[in-house]
Amino acid sequence: MPTGEMEVLAESVEVLNVCRTLPFEMKDFVKKSESLRMKYRYLDLRSPEMQRNLRLRSQLVMRMREFLCNQHGFVDVETPTLFKRTPGGAKEFVVPSREPGRFYSLPQSPQQFKQLLMVAGVDRYFQVARCYRDEGSRPDRQPEFTQVDIEMSFVEQAGILALVEGLLAYSWPAEKGPVQVPFQTMTYEEAMRDYGVDKPDTRFCMKLMDLSPVFSSTQAEFLRSALSKPAGSVQAICVPSGAKLFSAKDLEELKQTARTLFGQELSVVLVRADGTLKSALKKLLSASATEELLQGSGAQPGDLLLLAAGALNTVRPLLGKLRMQCAELLESRGMRIRSSWSQLIIRLLLPLPEDIHLLYTEPHKVRGQHYDLVLNGCEIGGGSIRIHKASEQLHVLQRILQEDPSLLSHLLEALDSGAPPHGGIALGLDRLVSIMVGAHSIRDVIAFPKSFRGHDLMSCAPDFVSEEELKSYHISVNWPAEQEGGEEGK
Amino acid sequence: MPTGEMEVLAESVEVLNVCRTLPFEMKDFVKKSESLRMKYRYLDLRSPEMQRNLRLRSQLVMRMREFLCNQHGFVDVETPTLFKRTPGGAKEFVVPSREPGRFYSLPQSPQQFKQLLMVAGVDRYFQVARCYRDEGSRPDRQPEFTQVDIEMSFVEQAGILALVEGLLAYSWPAEKGPVQVPFQTMTYEEAMRDYGVDKPDTRFCMKLMDLSPVFSSTQAEFLRSALSKPAGSVQAICVPSGAKLFSAKDLEELKQTARTLFGQELSVVLVRADGTLKSALKKLLSASATEELLQGSGAQPGDLLLLAAGALNTVRPLLGKLRMQCAELLESRGMRIRSSWSQLIIRLLLPLPEDIHLLYTEPHKVRGQHYDLVLNGCEIGGGSIRIHKASEQLHVLQRILQEDPSLLSHLLEALDSGAPPHGGIALGLDRLVSIMVGAHSIRDVIAFPKSFRGHDLMSCAPDFVSEEELKSYHISVNWPAEQEGGEEGK
CATH class of the missing domain: 3.30.1360.30 (GAD-like domain)
Structure with missing residues (x-):
């Protein structure tokens, strides 16, 4: 038998726990609706497929850490998730504080912190970072997701791309076949010309x-x-x-x-x-x-x-x-078209050193130091060589992005404190693992995902909260007129 | 010279960036106020002490991961932070969703998820988990903090304590001197009798x-x-x-x-x-x-x-x-009193198997399967062998804790699906590192901490948010009567 060709003759048996009738059978061939799977996620996770996915994800991340931390001297730094609203950060969840009218924001990425760490002399930073994005209902997006976040000082585009190649080659699960390095690279223009999309599947x-x-x-x-x-x-x-x-x-x-x-x-x-x-x-x-x-x-x-x-x-x-x-x-029709892996780096738009002067005059002509990492036709990462001079960053914020620079005054001040040239990349871990294991959805590589409406179907989150509990946060709910509980007009 | 006894005669020099006059000098002997350090954290982090602390923390966590993941087959599973309010979870931040009146909660620990993972057959789970606790202003507490979260199936108290001993012995930085294993253990009663406190300093x-x-x-x-x-x-x-x-x-x-x-x-x-x-x-x-x-x-x-x-x-x-x-x-007065490390495990109250029957009759007589890990007189971790039977958990919730069990119906249902006996522990990483490096405060081992009032002094978070931005979350601010912006009575 798979357990080792042994039969055990028990003299006594202790029942450690009982099991009620389950809502579905633990058999692969039993098809379950997604909502049933989510409601009883703790049973769904017992399937061999979900066990494989979670364990592969754990091992992949561990290998990435070994590569970054042990082999290349990166420092794993945890950055806050209770932060300040980012200019243009319309998709950020807010978290009320106990001070009237003041809110934290859950950031979409550690972007500001990783740049501040470069100013702080942590010249090789990485973090497997939890990020948040409130996009309402979107298929195959999650309100919280994970990115492998990397930033380096005194680096150019080629250095970051070589690091990412090494990282994926080292951490790629052996059973999934080898990774071809160096990755293919092309410009945005080449991708559009040859494949008609900005993230081509080159398999x-x-x-x-x-x-x-x-x-x-x-x-x-x-x-x-x-x-x-x-x-x-x-x-x-x-x-x-x-x-x-x-x-x-x-x-x-x-x-x-x-x-x-x-x-x-x-x-x-x-x-x-x-x-x-x-x-x-x-x-x-x-x-x-x-x-x-x-x-x-x-x-x-x-x-x-x-x-x-x-x-x-x-x-x-x-x-x-x-x-x-x-x-x-x-x-x-039976033809083998996409049987290998395709890794690809696409270069997009943002200033190259020799184009810096164009920032002030013809920003649309500035060529890219931005890059995207594309796997099998899916974008799994992106990054850039950052603007490390306060004057240029201010110009981009004010003139190009037309945002209020006062919200980023701390970052501008930091750049003005002798910030080194720096750049980095962020890899979407959920998407990367889902492609690796051939999952239909990122929900199949996340232990407890939300539904596409952002609900946890197991615990019924988000849920109603008593007025009493909201009092200490100085907020009240604006109930729509037609709903019960609408007490606005009292 | 420390750089390698070389002098470089430059033919040309390129200035990569300039530096304005800094708010304080980067010298150890220059004493800075805590608020100045926090406002310019990116400069403060340049100090040799903060660099050492961040790098030691990164290496410590990496060693812990090696021990758990590579040596003992633990699976690193990320659990959600946008979750449902826990019964009695009065210190949980709320996060408004786009559905009127519905809120997520930021959990104080992955407790429910780790138990659900045991039901799900992930028999060795760990996570370096971000946790949240809204306690208002408290010295040396942080609204977000990190715990090394561990749970195992088919384990007894001795198994978990042996694992934690091995974990700390393996990951302890060599330069901090060796760790004595096995750890000293004592009961709560012994600790009170001999040291007068529940977390004695036994150095x-x-x-x-x-x-x-x-x-x-x-x-x-x-x-x-x-x-x-x-x-x-x-x-x-x-x-x-x-x-x-x-x-x-x-x-x-x-x-x-x-x-x-x-x-x-x-x-x-x-x-x-x-x-x-x-x-x-x-x-x-x-x-x-x-x-x-x-x-x-x-x-x-x-x-x-x-x-x-x-x-x-x-x-x-x-x-x-x-x-x-x-x-x-x-x-x-110059005497050496506390020069070594003291690790200690204290056992507290919760049901031992042979006391289970007392749960229903005399709950206060139930002896402990709960344990605390104490380092140099500070509690750095705690855990227990859990209740894995739904009927017992329901009894504890209803009769002893007097909480509404419907809020935990998913956990009770899960336990009723053949949950194995299980138990675990959580270590407070910030506190552990701060004791290890001899820091005065956990703020000295966190890259971007909040002030004791929960503020980020660098970016001024939490900050005001426009009414427009709050609209999509169906909430409005209850301004206190004396403050500007009080529009309640309109």
Whole structure:
């Protein structure tokens, strides 16, 4: 037997506890609704899958700590969660204090504290930090979540990216297959050009192609019109075996996506086994244009070409979306498309040293020292090289973000106390683990998650609180007029 | 030079950032007020002492994690901090939600969750958990604090105590000297009897002695009267070299403590170098009684005896207090009294298996499975073997604690789902580190602490929040009548 091929003959048996009839059976094949699972979370957690998820998460974090703390001299510093409202922090929970009208805020991240720690000479900081975000009801978001928060002094972008590569390579669970380092990197512009999204899934190719030259002298009115507009383009993706595997219904669904989500028409070109085309476009294409189309796109017999003509900022996201839809379709037909891991670093916008002067004149031209970490097409982290000079930070706050700088006066003063250049990154731990274990939702890697409405279905939180209890916080509830308990007008 | 006996001749120098005139100098000998240190915490943290404290704390926690996670198979599980109000949880902060009248609570500990995890089959749980307690203004308390939270299934008291001994022995910083294991253990009754307090400092002896037999046939009226009352006793401590080292003013101060804090008279007996006594009691003592007093107390020439007569529950705490005061006095006169570490486990009250039947009939007679961990006379942790049967837990809630059990119905239901026997402990990390580094306050081992009034003096939290921001939480502020903004009567 799995317990060690032994049978035990008991002389006496002591019943340590009894068990009432459970609301569901502890069997994998018994399908339970999400709300039932959440209400009896302590039973749901007994499933082998949830046990594996929690234990893998614990081990992953432990490995990360070993890497950061033991191998690279980072200091684990706990920062407060009862803090002050951040400018623009509209999604911060408030916590009433015993002083009338004064509230703490639960911060969305330790951003200010990690920068203050750099000023304080803690030159390598990390924390597995609890963060809070009040977004009301949002699917697959949690009001409290965890991020692996990292900040370093005297570091440049390359140093942080190398650290994150090392961190993930070291902590990645062996049973999940190896991590490829160095990670692929691309700029935001490259991502949009090749994949049509800012967080591409690079586990498969199917890149966007610019076929505008093929149609430069086309007779098709809609193509010519699209190309004549500013940033007009004909973009395409080639779906390998798409002509062979997709049904007419599949193609109609792809067209429907284009219409409903993007208000765009999609042109479909099937390459038959004999190399001829099947498409509404066919009659508009000369023999040489057809040849050029096949050459330019690399389409083989059996492949499917999806073409969209219009402004780049529409057709790229459209084809980015269709690319994912096609990958799912191909997988549902038995093809292996996304079987490895894809780690990727995307660089976004914020000032590079040589662009600093543009901050004051043409801020939109400033190139990025911001980066996102993308895993299998999901953003799992982001960071930047920070502004370490008070004058620049003040300018960004006032002129670019148009926030009241007095709320951040302590940070500005701190930067003016000889702050070193510094930068960092934060990884979303819940999302990272959920991708790692292939969970459908981050709720499957959190021991006691809230529902999408922010409720704890087990304990019924949030719950009503007596007026007496609120008195010491100097607040009262504004009951909506139609509800019971509405005593506003007394 | 400390940097490696090198001088660098720079060809060019780049100024990375400038520094304004700082509010205080970064020198150890410059004394700063606590409020100035807190306002510019990012500068204060640059001091070698604060750097040492933060780094030692980080390393200590890392070692604890290695011990628990890598060596003993514990699973690090993060539990929610946005939760439901606990019965009797009067010190819990509330967090308004977007549903009118519904609030989350910030829990004082993960107690419910750790027990639910035992029901869930996570048989070894730990977490370095952020906890919250709203006690208003209290010196050396923080509204948020950290505890090392541990729970195990199928464990008895001895198993948990052995684990904690191993944990502290493994994680204790080498430079702080070794930890003695096993820890000394005593019952609550022994602690009160020998040291007069429930968390004795056992780094030095000076135990309480019962001298009642010496005075059983005394002629002193006040002694006889004290002894005739229920639980009446004459208790004493012997202060080595006290007669030699303490001044008349010192003795007066000790008497003053007895009078002001306990309303008790204190009898002072000095043993002269020649062995004779100097005391107001002397004329009341026969030669044989004097002999018996010296024999019974073990007092040597030069020692000081402090005697108090009265009810045990007064004179024990009094002498416990004086014992500490004398230790401080002796140290101020150059004696080494408290130079090692003292770890100690105290057992308190809660049901032992063989006392379970008493729960229903005579709950006050139930002996303890509760234990406290005491370091150098400070409580740094506590825990118990839990009640794992729903019927017993319900009884305790309803009959003994007199709380509404419906608020804990989810926990009662969970216990009724085959909960294993379980128990655990929680260590106060801030207090533990502060004792370890010899800090005056836990604020010296927390990166960004609040003031004793709960304020963050750097950012001015808690702060005022606009009515607009409170609207989405359906609350409004009850301004006191005399303050501005009082719009209650509109």
